[in-house]
Amino acid sequence: EIDRHPAHIKTGRYGDWLNNLVDWALSRNRYWGTPLPIWECECGERDCIGSYAELAERSTTPLDPSSPDFDPHRPHVDNIKLSCSKCGKEMSRVPEVIDCWYDSGAMPFAQLHYPFENRERFEKTAFPADFICEGLDQTRGWFNSLHQLGVMLFDSIAYKSVICHGLVLDGDGDKMSKSRGNVVDPWSVLNSEGADALRWYLYVSAPPELSRRFSRELVNESARRFLGTLLNTYNFFVLNANAAKLDLSKAAAPAARDSLDRWILARLHRLIKEITEDLEAFDLTPAARKLDTFVDDLSNWYVRRSRRRFWAEEVDAFTTLWECLETLSKLLAPFVPFTAETIYRGLHGGKPPLDSVHLADWPKADEDLICTSLLEDTEVLQRVVSLGRGARSESGHRTRQPLPEVLVRVATPAQQQALEAMTDQLLEELNVKSVRFLGVGEAFLDYDLKPNLRIVGRKYGKLVPAMRQALQSADGKAAALAAAEGKVFPLVVEGETLNLEPDELLIEARSPEGYAASEDSGFLVALSTELTPELEREGLARDVVRHIQELRKSSGLEITDRIHLYLRGGGEMLKETVSEHGEAIKQETLALSLDLEVEAPAQASAADVELKVLELSFTIALIKAQPEAVS
Numbered sequence: 001e002i003d004r005h006p007a008h009i010k011t012g013r014y015g016d017w018l019n020n021l022v023d024w025a026l027s028r029n030r031y032w033g034t035p036l037p038i039w040e041c042e043c044g045e046r047d048c049i050g051s052y053a054e055l056a057e058r059s060t061t062p063l064d065p066s067s068p069d070f071d072p073h074r075p076h077v078d079n080i081k082l083s084c085s086k087c088g089k090e091m092s093r094v095p096e097v098i099d100c101w102y103d104s105g106a107m108p109f110a111q112l113h114y115p116f117e118n119r120e121r122f123e124k125t126a127f128p129a130d131f132i133c134e135g136l137d138q139t140r141g142w143f144n145s146l147h148q149l150g151v152m153l154f155d156s157i158a159y160k161s162v163i164c165h166g167l168v169l170d171g172d173g174d175k176m177s178k179s180r181g182n183v184v185d186p187w188s189v190l191n192s193e194g195a196d197a198l199r200w201y202l203y204v205s206a207p208p209e210l211s212r213r214f215s216r217e218l219v220n221e222s223a224r225r226f227l228g229t230l231l232n233t234y235n236f237f238v239l240n241a242n243a244a245k246l247d248l249s250k251a252a253a254p255a256a257r258d259s260l261d262r263w264i265l266a267r268l269h270r271l272i273k274e275i276t277e278d279l280e281a282f283d284l285t286p287a288a289r290k291l292d293t294f295v296d297d298l299s300n301w302y303v304r305r306s307r308r309r310f311w312a313e314e315v316d317a318f319t320t321l322w323e324c325l326e327t328l329s330k331l332l333a334p335f336v337p338f339t340a341e342t343i344y345r346g347l348h349g350g351k352p353p354l355d356s357v358h359l360a361d362w363p364k365a366d367e368d369l370i371c372t373s374l375l376e377d378t379e380v381l382q383r384v385v386s387l388g389r390g391a392r393s394e395s396g397h398r399t400r401q402p403l404p405e406v407l408v409r410v411a412t413p414a415q416q417q418a419l420e421a422m423t424d425q426l427l428e429e430l431n432v433k434s435v436r437f438l439g440v441g442e443a444f445l446d447y448d449l450k451p452n453l454r455i456v457g458r459k460y461g462k463l464v465p466a467m468r469q470a471l472q473s474a475d476g477k478a479a480a481l482a483a484a485e486g487k488v489f490p491l492v493v494e495g496e497t498l499n500l501e502p503d504e505l506l507i508e509a510r511s512p513e514g515y516a517a518s519e520d521s522g523f524l525v526a527l528s529t530e531l532t533p534e535l536e537r538e539g540l541a542r543d544v545v546r547h548i549q550e551l552r553k554s555s556g557l558e559i560t561d562r563i564h565l566y567l568r569g570g571g572e573m574l575k576e577t578v579s580e581h582g583e584a585i586k587q588e589t590l591a592l593s594l595d596l597e598v599e600a601p602a603q604a605s606a607a608d609v610e611l612k613v614l615e616l617s618f619t620i621a622l623i624k625a626q627p628e629a630v631s
Helices: 012-018 054-057 100-105 121-128 136-140 144-154 188-192 195-203 216-244 257-280 284-305 308-311 315-332 337-348 372-393 414-420 424-432 453-472 475-485 533-552 571-589
Strands: 003-005 038-040 045-049 088-093 130-135 159-165 402-411 430-435 448-449 488-495 494-499 505-510 517-522 523-528 562-571 591-596 605-611 618-623
Touching: 038 571, 100 144, 121 562, 130 136, 130 144, 130 430, 130 562, 136 159, 144 533, 159 284, 188 195, 188 216, 216 284, 216 308, 216 315, 216 402, 257 315, 257 372, 284 308, 284 315, 284 424, 308 315, 308 488, 315 337, 315 475, 372 402, 372 414, 372 505, 372 517, 372 523, 414 430, 414 533, 424 430, 448 475, 453 488, 475 488, 475 505, 505 571, 533 562, 533 605, 533 618, 562 571, 571 591, 571 618
Parallel strands: 003 159, 130 159, 402 430, 562 591
Antiparallel strands: 038 045, 038 088, 402 523, 448 505, 488 494, 517 523, 562 618, 605 618
């Protein structure tokens, strides 16, 4: 009847304990503890007292349990004498106290003073408990005492669900010990990183039943990656929404919005379903990690790809982001309650419907908004983009440098069809000018072949040197295809055909000249790395925009402030770049004017820029435009 997490505890650690259970020695020879309520007479009679009222009735001296002077603990209770019902002589309490584990197991009814008070509350709602949680070491401690008393006293389980969690270790993975001096003070982490950061790390780092390393640095890294991204996204919304002053109620219905809006809403409502299912099954870590992934998608895909829409003050984009953040605050409330409360209150501006996210209803998924095909198609796009970024990193070309072409191969015709419909997004994400699709299964990479000496040495002996020579001229693409299909690769060595198994070859992929490629599970992305002067100038224009934006930020300008812009130096290349891309630079940076080799006003902000990859140096200066110039 008990839902245990992890499940193996039932038949493993606790099951073994029950199978070898011995009688419970209830009494302890201690001074401190709950006095064993047994009085005995020298005639051998023993009585167990069941209530304070019975104790007062049987006491040989006046006793008022309601008096503030009444103390049922040692040594006071030891002074209470009873009259023996058998011989009439005086009875004294036995010296033992009750095993403290009985106290822990009595918690469900003792905390309510049952059966003397709260009988209806205990029997209808308080017992058995819905859920308890403690360390794995309590399997034979508190979990056991609760269970045993529940069965013995009420013929019932004491709890419906239980999570057994592992130990918290130090930053190196060693058990904390005062003698070793490796105890991490939790208050130092709470004071430096905050309660939400600590909670989030414990949730996301490992499933509850596993032990986990713990240090301020680990908490900081986890919180910075997740909470930092979340709060940056929230601050982005607040900053831009306050500047735009839009009426979000005028947004289109979700089904009529941009495909990017519909995608993130589909992700959101699928997330609601998944998180609800995970939490109902007490799967905390999978739920936390799904929230982590969604926040990354929200920030680094939806918001990043929608920036121009936010700058254009599109109400649909703002409404979609508000809906995502508001729902996220509810989903995150059990995990990071303070951050969730901050976001929820900020989004509602302190107005109704509710004062706190912790009083709000749990979100419900709208099945009509979960477009499976759109989610799957976007996942394909993101996978291809990820491979493309890996290939660009390998090539050494910076992200802002446009490249002429990308070649793409996917695993199925349906995936290719989906990508073809999103070609504009693919080009923009990989910063390339054109895309060419290879056929499904079409080879593109070159492959270098070598014998796996650990295996073939024993099998082919003296033929290995000749095999090595033959592999240098063998068809690498055919060998790679055979290995991928789990087939043998025939190789002629000294007139003899050897059928080489996939594990007998070492196959190293190599991009053809002029390309940088990445391949994984049937997907391949290859970037053409041949640069023309026109592409180099376009890349420079993007670098100029980035440095202008950084100067705007360091100068304390508001995101809506217009500027006058001045560039000096950079030679002929910068001059040609401004001639070709000057309007785009002005548009991206909210510049009303852009002057080359003109002295900037004395009050202008300036920065020197050096682009080593282009062997180029120049100076940027800007000044805020006056209101009359803007109008």
